[in-house]
Amino acid sequence: MRILSGIQPSGSMHIGNYLGAVRQWVTSQNPEAFYCIVDLHALTLQIEPDKLREQTIDYLASLLAAGLDPDVCTLFIQSQVPYHAQMNWLLECVATYGELSRMTQFKEKASRQEGYRVGLLTYPVLMAGDILLYSAEQVPVGQDQRQHLELTREIAERFNNRYGEVFTVPEGVQPVASARVMDLQDPSRKMSKSLASPMGLIYLFDDASQIEKKIKKAVTDTDNEVRFDWDKKPGLSNLLEMFASFSGETPPQVAERYSRYGDLKKDLSELVISSLAPIQQRYRELRADEGALRALAAQGAEKASEVAGPLYRRAAVAMGL
Numbered sequence: 001m002r003i004l005s006g007i008q009p010s011g012s013m014h015i016g017n018y019l020g021a022v023r024q025w026v027t028s029q030n031p032e033a034f035y036c037i038v039d040l041h042a043l044t045l046q047i048e049p050d051k052l053r054e055q056t057i058d059y060l061a062s063l064l065a066a067g068l069d070p071d072v073c074t075l076f077i078q079s080q081v082p083y084h085a086q087m088n089w090l091l092e093c094v095a096t097y098g099e100l101s102r103m104t105q106f107k108e109k110a111s112r113q114e115g116y117r118v119g120l121l122t123y124p125v126l127m128a129g130d131i132l133l134y135s136a137e138q139v140p141v142g143q144d145q146r147q148h149l150e151l152t153r154e155i156a157e158r159f160n161n162r163y164g165e166v167f168t169v170p171e172g173v174q175p176v177a178s179a180r181v182m183d184l185q186d187p188s189r190k191m192s193k194s195l196a197s198p199m200g201l202i203y204l205f206d207d208a209s210q211i212e213k214k215i216k217k218a219v220t221d222t223d224n225e226v227r228f229d230w231d232k233k234p235g236l237s238n239l240l241e242m243f244a245s246f247s248g249e250t251p252p253q254v255a256e257r258y259s260r261y262g263d264l265k266k267d268l269s270e271l272v273i274s275s276l277a278p279i280q281q282r283y284r285e286l287r288a289d290e291g292a293l294r295a296l297a298a299q300g301a302e303k304a305s306e307v308a309g310p311l312y313r314r315a316a317v318a319m320g321l
């Protein structure tokens, strides 16, 4: 199955990224799967150049630590494959201003900044190019990317109708649980790097005491009945869903075993700590050898280019270049 997905190397990876996306990447990896660290997308944010470079390598080590195997799939850094930026321009001449300005993520982010970059508007076009360059059939992402995926399908179909069949129209795939992990302090909004409320996020590399503290302080309600109910009990349901994602149960199954919030929170802390510990250990080992990580990235970019290059040329020729 041809798969492509990406993650921005901004901020630190959190368990929303892990449960919503990265864990699916690991289980679905195969020789036809491509995963990229989208450093070009990160340029839409205010981020120090040296910091971006460093975080890009941090993310590479994190993805390997989480279980991606470069002997099985292709793991690469987006900017090292120049076809992504080139395809972006072709697709900017297929997408419309109207559809881009209607994207929820754009509207939200633009409303929080003055003088936002044009890249924030065209961000989903670059993403569409990432996907279409690899003829991906499936794109594993969290729920927040659904709209961008719909737009990708739209752009692919419009291109194919106008210029001939070049692109595969992709499907989004979401995890059964935790497609949208919510902020621990405000369960009405998703856990997000860009709205960092430090106590609301659990980072992949938080230590045991931080994880314990954050889960203990997580906002719930006051009636103290353990029940899975997103409408009436969003904070608690978020914890139940997180629990179920790590333990492999369903949220109601977890709820049934508990009668007190405190017990649930205590066991959830232990579960998260023990699930993340081996990833954290592997990360420390991998991150220590930056030369090896850079060599791996170079190999990944070469493998990715072999697929993206011919597809880019087909699209360019179809458009008349």
Ligand code: AMP
Residues within 6 Å of the ligand: 006, 007, 008, 009, 016, 017, 018, 019, 020, 021, 022, 140, 141, 142, 143, 144, 145, 178, 179, 180, 181, 182, 190, 191, 192, 193
């Ligand atoms: P980003 O960090 O925005 O590059 O997102 C990388 C991946 O993580 C995407 O597939 C997102 O859909 C997913 N993701 C980000 N935040 C969450 C969240 N709170 N819950 C579930 N998935 C998420």
Ligand code: TRP
Residues within 6 Å of the ligand: 004, 005, 006, 007, 008, 038, 041, 126, 127, 130, 131, 139, 140, 141, 145, 148
């Ligand atoms: N926009 C995605 C996010 O913020 C990241 C991304 C970029 C992506 N290119 C992609 C995801 C291609 C899937 C496929 O989460």
